[in-house]
Amino acid sequence: MFPARNLLRVFATCPQSKDHSPADYRRRVADVARWSEQAGCEGILVYTDNSICDPWLVAQALIAATKRIVPLVAVQPVYMHPYTVAKLVTSLAYLHGRKVALNMLAGGFRGDLLALGDDTEHDLRYQRTAEYTRIVMALLRGEKVTFEGRWWTVRQLALEPPLPPELMPEVLVSGSSPAGLRTAAELGATPVRYPRPPGEESDLRGGVRVGIVARPSAEEAWSVARDRFPGDRKGQLLHRLAMQISDSHWHRQLASREHAAPAPYAAATPDAPATPGTAGQQAEEPNPYWLWPFQNYKTFCPYLVGSYERVGRELAAYVKQGADLFILDIPPTREELEHVRQAFALAAAELAAVGR
Template sequence: MKLLTTAPPSVRFEPGAYLNAVRDLARWNETVGVEGMLIYTDNSLIDPWTVAQVVLESTKDFVPLVAVQPVYMSPYAAACKIASLAFLYQRKIALNMVAGGFKKDLEKLGDDTDHDPRYDRLIEYTLIMKALLRGESVTFDGAYYQVKNLKLDPILSPDLMPDIYLSGASDACITAAATLEATRFSYTKPPADLAVKAPLPGAGQLGLRFGIIARETAAEAWQVARNRFPSDRRGQMAHKMARSTSDSIWHQEIAAMADDLHDARDGAYWLYPIKNYRTFCPYLVGTYEEVGEYITQYAALGFRDLILDVPESEDDLAHAMRAVRHSPATANMLSHAV
């Protein structure tokens, strides 16, 4: 089981300040036993490969999980980035293969491909990229990509081959994850809602992403949570607009649940930050024991990798890790940490 975190979006920082923020966050997380960091990509953010290089230079074994959008670069360019970073640092990175994104971002780039075909394109892209990283001479004639006798130099050491992740809940995403032998991440529902559908598609190669706000008492945790994510009318309007324009299955499902739940809450499971358009994942809020029990329930359903939302501070991360350690599913994984 792997535990990862999320890099903060660069759009929230002034030029120059982001560098230290990424360095600090990576070092905090590596110290407490977190394995790596998801680095987003979209039209509003700086280049994720540049952020990944900062992470590699700031840590010893921490793994950047780089979001890769086919619209932004060719499969050869992506493979070359991976091999180049490995050549320079002898370090492994991981890849979050992105089929979609914000609809308006894609339109501005001239991409009007429908939802399911985007996953067909992603499969072709990833197969070419992986073959190049294995050192093969690649000839491929697909619906979206054609290459002939293409070879990568420098080649990648087999022990540095990147782990592959996808995010989504649609049938097209599930099929793509199985084809690529990738871990599929979900912005998931409460465990009780998922249990009625068990076994889940791809159980054993499933991950989920959520934030944690945990304290000694539930009252203290909820006070911190509501102070951090207060009601925001403009954010709620942005949430409704995004829901109306998105063709993402998981976004539609999680947005609908945020609107339907009383106080956007089901026990420790909280969607108010999504409802106010402050983040794109659920939060688990409560005592260390309560949050740890939720993690245990998710593990029992087949989830194996966890990505935490961006911690507010080093102290906030310490509280989250106390909750993570209350789950038997993750306690052993973190036993080596300081």
């Protein structure tokens, strides 16, 4: 099991429909949800964008396949009225007696928004998300809502069936930009960021999104990582195209590291994952912070790759900088979650030793 909730919290991520056939997808969702629950994950992120299945239908499939794990449903304000989100939350609670969490988005893929006729600029989208979230949460608290804002107007709007207070959703806000962090603070929500290496961070209060490949040795971990994420020319071209049209702060932040990486990071590439040691000496592990999957358009978060001990130290460093929630990438197997758990166990032990 992952470390106790009062120390740090771990969420997994649900597979995307575009990566599976229709015949296989529902089974895969159920499998990943059960693995994550059995490993002790508190929740599981469900993505949303124009190219994949509706996240609320996927969340219902997750709930049906599990006993307690919390779907963290990505909510894009452009897709539906805030009343519809509140109605979906309370309907799932009524039908299944289960809670969900809300991952409030402002952006996503710029092309998706433009295709829907939305050209709202970056910071204004966060203001829209704040307005949207306030309406959703007021409805879920059982208030009769009258609100006239820039984007939505409601009058004497109430929610039925009512939501039991114990099933009130936690709210997270995705965004590393000043506008995103400000919105999370205004809402009293948990900010979720794509972190830089621990040595470059100072305040990570909230959640971080990071993939992990950990094994007993660095050599084994890098071998697994290279096999899982081989170079992909088409993916690299898609990545460059996304860089040209994206106005996402975190996207640009990660992309900026591609040409300004420190030497240890440069050594931690698919072709040179480690520096050999001399006779009688243990090879020094390379910097575990790895952007190769991001650069090949395979995922949108950085990875930590290395031995259990090294990855555990990096995780502990993030916690010391304020992180208390980790959202992992999609687990490829049940066994992979066990490897990740080993790194978190060492992180927890290090934090306990210093009284954190």
